[in-house]
Amino acid sequence: MAVQKGDLLYAGKAKSVFRTEKEGIYLVEFRDDITAFDGGKKDVLVQKGSLNARVSAFLFGHLEEHGISSHFIGMVDERSMLVRSLAMIPLEVIIRNVAAGSMVRNYPIAEGTPLNPPVLVMDYKDDSRHDPMLNDDLILALKILNATELARVREMALSINRVLVRFFDSLEITLVDFKIEFGKLDDQILLGDEISMDSMRLWDRRTGESLDKDVYRFSKGDVVAVYRRVAEKICQE
Ligand SMILES: Nc1ncnc2c1ncn2[C@@H]1O[C@H](COP(=O)(O)OP(=O)(O)OP(=O)(O)O)[C@@H](O)[C@H]1O
Ligand SMILES: [Mg+2]
Structure with missing residues (x-):
């Protein structure tokens, strides 16, 4: 193009x-x-x-x-x-299918615990405030979204999760959790930003190996080699 x-x-x-x-x-x-x-x-x-x-x-x-x-x-x-181009909504919408990361650090739940139904969390996207967690009342009070838009974002996030979980299942990869962002285009809400190894937590179903940014966070190996391997697996489908 x-x-x-x-x-x-x-x-x-x-x-x-x-x-x-x-x-x-x-x-x-x-x-x-x-x-x-x-x-x-x-x-x-x-x-x-x-x-x-x-x-x-x-x-x-x-x-x-x-x-x-x-x-x-x-x-x-x-x-x-x-x-x-979207008017970005300042939310980090996080969908968790398995407990890991900050959920395990902040709450009494063991890493690897399946979450069914999935856990949806929305953080306020603001680095200077360290992306504090919101709830529905706060999102409405801060006028980030109205009630209809909030329901729409939730519904879209859960639909996206259903599609992605099914896709990664077919690759024998567990979609542990991921973060997405939405934006507005006129009166429509669209998925924006990225869905990548930086924004998902992926575990190899057989070996339990991390196939995402945790390899970088916790120095678990050759980040680019892992990203390349998972990218090839995803994109050949
Ligand atoms: N369609 C779009 N229109 C306008 N802005 C977008 C669109 N998609 C993504 N963005 C914005 O572009 C920026 C992408 O940059 P990047 O992800 O590196 O930065 P960041 O989100 O500010 O920082 P970080 O992700 O490291 O916390 C984000 O602010 C994101 O919200
Ligand atoms: Mg970003």
């Missing part, structure tokens, strides 16, 4: 968002920067950006086939995707 990369709008910790010559269309570039622990650990891992871009593009396509629309339009190059 030919497109003119315009002004840099925003550079986050892992991606940069650029304007394009087309009104309402942004270019999202997945950089090789990787961070963890609220920015406390930082590195540059060559190829990490393109592997995450490829997986995100694939999963947005897979979701689209299952009736879930997102901001994704197409790839420009191996690390850049064109997206519909």
